Amino acid sequence: MPVHNRDIAERFTRLANLLEIEGANPYRVRAYRNAARTIGGLSVDIADLVAKGEDLTRYPGIGKDLASKIRTLVETGELPDLAEVEKRVPTELSDLMAIEGLGSRGVKALYKRLGITGLDDLEEAARAGRIREVERFGEKSEHAILAEIEKLRGGAPERMRLADAEDVARPLVEHLTRAEGVEAIEVAGSFRRRKETVGDLDILVACADSGPAMERFVGFEDVAEVVSQGSTRSTVRLASGLHVDLRAVSPSSYGAALHYFTGSQAHNIAVRRRGVERGYKINEYGVFLSGGGEEPVAGAREEEVFERVGLPWIPPELREDRGEIQAGEQGELPELVTEDDLLGDLHAHTDATDGADSLRAMAEAAAARGYEYLAVTDHSKRVAMAHGLDADRLRRQMEEIDRVNDEGKGATLLKGCEVDILEDGSLDLPDDVLAELDLTVCSIHYQMNLPREKQTERVLRAMDNPHFRILAHPSGRAINERAPMELDMERIIEAAAARGCVLEVNAQPARLDLRDVDCRLARERGAMLALSTDAHSTDNLGLMRFAVDQARRGWVGPGSVVNTRDLGGLREALRRR
Numbered sequence: 001m002p003v004h005n006r007d008i009a010e011r012f013t014r015l016a017n018l019l020e021i022e023g024a025n026p027y028r029v030r031a032y033r034n035a036a037r038t039i040g041g042l043s044v045d046i047a048d049l050v051a052k053g054e055d056l057t058r059y060p061g062i063g064k065d066l067a068s069k070i071r072t073l074v075e076t077g078e079l080p081d082l083a084e085v086e087k088r089v090p091t092e093l094s095d096l097m098a099i100e101g102l103g104s105r106g107v108k109a110l111y112k113r114l115g116i117t118g119l120d121d122l123e124e125a126a127r128a129g130r131i132r133e134v135e136r137f138g139e140k141s142e143h144a145i146l147a148e149i150e151k152l153r154g155g156a157p158e159r160m161r162l163a164d165a166e167d168v169a170r171p172l173v174e175h176l177t178r179a180e181g182v183e184a185i186e187v188a189g190s191f192r193r194r195k196e197t198v199g200d201l202d203i204l205v206a207c208a209d210s211g212p213a214m215e216r217f218v219g220f221e222d223v224a225e226v227v228s229q230g231s232t233r234s235t236v237r238l239a240s241g242l243h244v245d246l247r248a249v250s251p252s253s254y255g256a257a258l259h260y261f262t263g264s265q266a267h268n269i270a271v272r273r274r275g276v277e278r279g280y281k282i283n284e285y286g287v288f289l290s291g292g293g294e295e296p297v298a299g300a301r302e303e304e305v306f307e308r309v310g311l312p313w314i315p316p317e318l319r320e321d322r323g324e325i326q327a328g329e330q331g332e333l334p335e336l337v338t339e340d341d342l343l344g345d346l347h348a349h350t351d352a353t354d355g356a357d358s359l360r361a362m363a364e365a366a367a368a369r370g371y372e373y374l375a376v377t378d379h380s381k382r383v384a385m386a387h388g389l390d391a392d393r394l395r396r397q398m399e400e401i402d403r404v405n406d407e408g409k410g411a412t413l414l415k416g417c418e419v420d421i422l423e424d425g426s427l428d429l430p431d432d433v434l435a436e437l438d439l440t441v442c443s444i445h446y447q448m449n450l451p452r453e454k455q456t457e458r459v460l461r462a463m464d465n466p467h468f469r470i471l472a473h474p475s476g477r478a479i480n481e482r483a484p485m486e487l488d489m490e491r492i493i494e495a496a497a498a499r500g501c502v503l504e505v506n507a508q509p510a511r512l513d514l515r516d517v518d519c520r521l522a523r524e525r526g527a528m529l530a531l532s533t534d535a536h537s538t539d540n541l542g543l544m545r546f547a548v549d550q551a552r553r554g555w556v557g558p559g560s561v562v563n564t565r566d567l568g569g570l571r572e573a574l575r576r577r
């Protein structure tokens with residue numbers, strides 16, 4: 001039976017949890033945790049790598065020893081270290097580590113004092129009021145534990161999509177900016193790292209006197225509940241359910257605090273460790289000399305924190321401890337694509353199918369954004385719900401595009417089509433009409449639940465068609481709504497690189513598809529990307545920044561993106577191999 005990345009990651013997490021509860025060496029615990037995180041974030045199958053005999057130590061956090069343990073696990077299904085520790089510690093204790101606020105010491109105390117080994121035991125004890133008998137727990141912790149159990153049982157509360165979080169954050173930041181004495185403000189955390197979803201918002205302000213900012217914060221009109229209010233930190237729950245933390249720091253600590261609260265935790269640990277090696281203690285208040293002085297030696301600006309540990313400033317999107325520290329040290333941080341690099345958009349719908357606006361309006365809106373070109377890619381006939389185009393209607397649209405382009409008022413419209421990839425891998429329109437187009441954007445909208453092998457073959461077969469140009473929303477996922485299709489993304493990326501096909505990074509807030517890790521794999525394998533909005537209205541063209549965010553998280557530079565090129569360069573880049 002194949003062992004999947006997520007199984008491997010789960011085993012290493014369990015091992016780390018049980019060792020931590022046992023009180024093992026923290027370095028050892030951390031090594032297993034790092035390994036779990038690295039493996040969980042890979043988009044290639046570890047089992048495949050092992051089968052091919054590849055060197056696993058090239059992945060961050062995987063040393064020789066871990067590599068051999070992973071190999072054993074893949075080949076035998078066993079992780080001997082885990083079996084060993086499970087003889088001493090009940091394995092279900094690992095599940096309790098998911099309860100926020102318990103920590104390994106809390107879990108250990110509950111186990112030792114009350115014999116609690118799992119969630120059921122824990123719930124029973126909390127309801128019976130027995131947890132308060134254990135040192136460092138009280139009645140309050142019982143309520144908190146029950147609430148946490150409920151959360152776990154009901155599945156984790158949904159993380160908010162980045163675009164939705166942005167809608168919530170924008171007015172709040174504007175509101176806070178007007179507070180007296182606020183010198184700087186930033187939403188930190190995964191929001192600043194531009195992760196596809198956000199758990200809660202961490203807002204940071206710099207001010208000499210935090211009073212006015214805190215007052216203004218808890219008085220914001222969307223606040224449903226003030227969870228806590230203090231002079232340096234307050235927490236509220238907004239009507240949307242989102243929790244927001246506001247922290248106020250003095251301007252001299254702002255850079256250190258910004259770095260600290262931006263995370264990720266793994267990145268911060270790596271930076272702090274470098275600090276220790278250089279004789280510094282780094283925390284949210286600044287950079288301090290180890291063992292001396294109350295006064296920070298740096299910390300007003302984020303750049304100073306990096307400088308002290310011998311690194312250039314690292315863009316927040318890269319701060320996941322996925323190799324950015326090593327790259328920074330070697331002066332090899334990638335140049336990342338920006339919105340300004342983009343000269344056009346390669347996926348847009350009009351009122352000919354399910355878009356809201358006319359060709360002309362779309363061309364003018366694209367020009368208003370400074371674009372040189374916009375690809376019109378209405379649906380093909382298979383998407384009957386959207387009144388998809390057949391060959392005749394598509395040809396009539398091409399004529400209309402010529403007329404609009406002749407008027408010369410907007411961006412140059414490219415003749416395209418979002419062609420459905422049918423179940424057998426053929427395309428939804430005849431080759432002769434596809435040959436008349438500037439480009440095709442090919443995608444799957446039906447039969448999304450085929451088994452992995454079949455779904456992968458379907459896409460590869462579609463790429464065999466010489467008119468196939470861009471694979472749109474490759475995984476088909478909808479964040480918080482629909483899981484990605486079962487696909488061997490690595491094979492698809494490699495096939496695209498070999499054949500000169502392009503992979504889309506779709507900017508629709510629910511799609512963000514390719515994912516960041518797949519963007520990175522595409523870059524590594526030399527596949528080209530198109531950053532596209534899949535706009536269904538003129539407004540939608542403004543979503544482009546979300547595709548840029550994903551690409552940046554995937555270490556993608558302008559050179560890997562076809563729509564950073566002018567029209568001539570684009571036509572060149574879209575040529576098939």
Ligand SMILES: [Zn+2]
Nearest residue numbers: 418443472473
């Ligand atoms: Zn589509």
Ligand SMILES: [Zn+2]
Nearest residue numbers: 347349418534
């Ligand atoms: Zn579309």
